[in-house]
Amino acid sequence: MNEDPAVPRPVILGIDDLRPLPRATRIARTSREGIQLLQEHHDSFIDELWLDHDLGGDDSIMPVVTVMEEAAFSGRPFHIGTIFVHSANPIGAETVVRALTRWNYQVRRTTA
Template identity: 80%
Template sequence: MNAGVGEARVPVILGIDDLRPLPRATRVARSSGEGILLLEEHRGRQIDELWLDHDLGGDDSIMPVVTLLEEAAFDGRPFKISMIFVHSANPSGAETVVRVLRRWDYRVRRATA
């Protein structure tokens, strides 16, 4: 019998949040810079869930990550993400992220913070 046959794939759940523990996440980035590196590591691979917080401490926000996702979609190479959850306590920032990513046909939901 072949090894790996019938084995379930472990879901890839990524989170970008400066404070929350995100216990379901398989990897967590704590800044936009770390988030960009994390996504680049997964370019071309399936991401089951991506959890985004808008405010990442100090002057940092999720917007550089959103720009990366936008540019990838604009170039015809969108990231393979089954669902993006925006869980920020910043309502206007969260709605901006949801609106921008939906414009590029990413599946996005607003989650409670």
Template identity: 80%
Template structure:
């Protein structure tokens, strides 16, 4: 879905670390990191990370912040 909107400004992107079973959002985080590394980061206004997994959420926040994405941890 991100690739379909590659050149579009995405106002908000909401990410949850744990997706069920052994799946996590980390492949999407890697895609965002690689895009920034290659000098073409996705145009995202704010990435919100919400997760019941505090360690996983912090990993996502730290990884994306390192690449200058605007990131906030959303809490309930």
């Protein structure tokens, strides 16, 4: 099956230290890589963003969430269709959902 080059491929980004996220077009494994990935896409539409709370060791998704909150506060939020929070950490996941929902991002808690 040939894909039509005129139809843009969805941009699906994932930030997760372990999961393969097979639908993702790009994956970051640390919060630092996640921030860089988001900054690369700041001026374009992201169809889906998949976030895991715990990223190994002392790393978490919270630095990424802070960047997203600051962008919304400054009037330049990231343009994201849906953010999926798929963490096995229920308290961390709820913290992410609440923080991003407060800034009018469309967020859903789900499993990956």
